[in-house]
Amino acid sequence: MLRTFPAALINQDPPEHTRYRRIMHGTFTPSHIERWRPRVAAIAGELIDAVGDEFDMVADFALPLPARVICELLGVPMDRFEQVRGWTEMFLSASDASADARAQGFAAFTAYARELIERHRTEPGEDLIDLLIAARDEGDGLSEDELTNMVFTLIMAGHETTASMIVRGTLRLLCHADQYAELAAHPELVEPAVEEILRHEGPGSNGMLRRITEDVEVSGGTIPAGTVVLPNLWAADHDPSVFQDPLRFDVKRFTGAPSTPHLAFGHGPHYCLGANLARMELQEAFHALVTRLPGLHAQEDLSAVVWSDGFVYWPRRLLVKAG
Template identity: 40%
Template sequence: MTLAPDPFRSATHGERHSAYTELNDRGPVHLVRQTRSRSIWLVTGHEEARACLIDPRLVKGGGSATIFGHRLDPGLLAATRTEMLSSDPPDHTRLRKLVSGAFTMRRIDQLAPRIQEIVDELLDALVDVESADLVAAFAYPLPMTVICELLGIPEERRGDFRTWSSLVIDPAVSGFETFAAAAEALVGFVRELIAIKRAQPADDLLSAVVAVRDGTDRLSEDELTSLVVLLLIAGHETTVNLLTNATYALLTHPGQLALLRSEPERLPAAVEEFLRFDGPLQVATQRVAGETFELGGVTIAAGDSVLVGLLAANRDTSHLPGADVLDITRTPTPHLAFGHGIHHCLGAPLARLEARIALGSLISHFPHLRLAEAAGDVPVDDAVLINGLTALHVATRPLPA
């Protein structure tokens, strides 16, 4: 079978979506890489993608099944990948239950006033600025501040984390040596934090997670460090891309922006449409076929890797007519941006809350907000997992008369 075009490393946002559209026009399942021992498949059709996310024949297989898992130092692998996202039941069930007990809706709901404060502080800093990179000035610092405050990470310890996170989240792009060095630094950072919380517990999520580790229903030390790494990275990376992609979508669809300004009560539904139309992830984390089976007219062999294309599935016009059109009045808004099934994103409610507050405040603060560069020049992240912009330069003042 001929290899399908690689949609991941596209030069512009439009090219990325065009590549996925072309793949969906060809069919729902595509061979994207082949070695002597296995094939790597990309699933782009919505129905097939949704089915894969709950198919017990597709397993995570633990940390060793992840990219570079076979090359990484075993101790470092265990300290970063012994978490629920890389696990299957019953380990996944136990880990998720323990985390859910600490990551409660009560904590999330109580964050709303503080999120609004952070948003207002960041936007006030932009009032006297003619133009700014919205990623650096707003979309990144908001979720980073929120997750660090939720976990209880001191402000002075947040400096290096952004670099480590960006390198760890997409190893295929970082390369092994760079990825391994960043993972080692990140684990060292997390272990220091855990030691602080053991010595001086506080009313924060990290202290609560440490208490789970040291309680009767225990996390192992590797499970604890892996969990904190996962919460740190997943707690901000996807929200950065959600905010940036949503803002880009609004600024390139002025009719939709005007509608949302005039009817702000549409914001919750609009966030769901942003997630569907241009979600923060290209694919779900890798799965491995535990047995041979048929999918979308092709044979997936035991041992093959399967990437579920969330971005492509959400724009599959055979499932949702007009899926390639942004429509904040759309209802319902079916999407897989946060996954589906047992691995559905635990932090989805927090991401939605941050997006509603951030986007509503952004368009309210800056009635003349617009792109400061041509839409086609906005750079996308060279990535396999994430779908985001490396920068989004915006102007905040009205055009000269």
């Protein structure tokens, strides 16, 4: 959906993109994000406590966690949560909703986003949407349309991508049961483990088509300006000249001495604006899993898991057992 949405941040170029990022610069700082960590941890715990011994990691944990988090951070009241979740799941790349249904859902969602923004203008609080409304750069703030677009982008970009990394990361850990057990025994390893999950599994999609604006020299020759390319971030994060034994999954890879940063969140002007939020959500998701379900294991043959064929590539379901 975001690929065909011209106002989405990922589809903008300077000067509009530069202005947008400049205004938003202080909104997603680590200090702001850390204020929400206890609530994200609580939501993750509540979801795990609600599942039985056997459950689907996709439907019962990975999808509802980022949906609830972003709705709560934006100040969406709980009596509207299911409605908002219905809209967002309609826009998932794996959704079978028709084009007409998506168009109607988009219109309804944007109308609600405007209503939510107006309510926060008249009744300000300390939600993420209040930070968006207050965001300024030398007096320049976001217009109503830009605020609405940002709310839509946050819900969409932060929903499927984060959910996919939870599922892909869990599947990878279940393929390496000894490493899952090590995280359960040493939860302090969760933070570096998340970085390895992001490197090894991210970004979970084929990336965005881009047009080169000037000639670029690469090992295979010159790519001339005007060429349309599809950068492969997954390949970059598995470059043997950068990462030793890159196909090996190792939750300790990013412990100790500073390691080469991965590119799961991109690089340069389009580096993911919500990277700090996504990273914190993933840390709390996996911390909840390994501490509350230390004996988690797969209920099905992991080599036979059916994967989606949408823009974001992830298992359609992942059946697991608590212990």
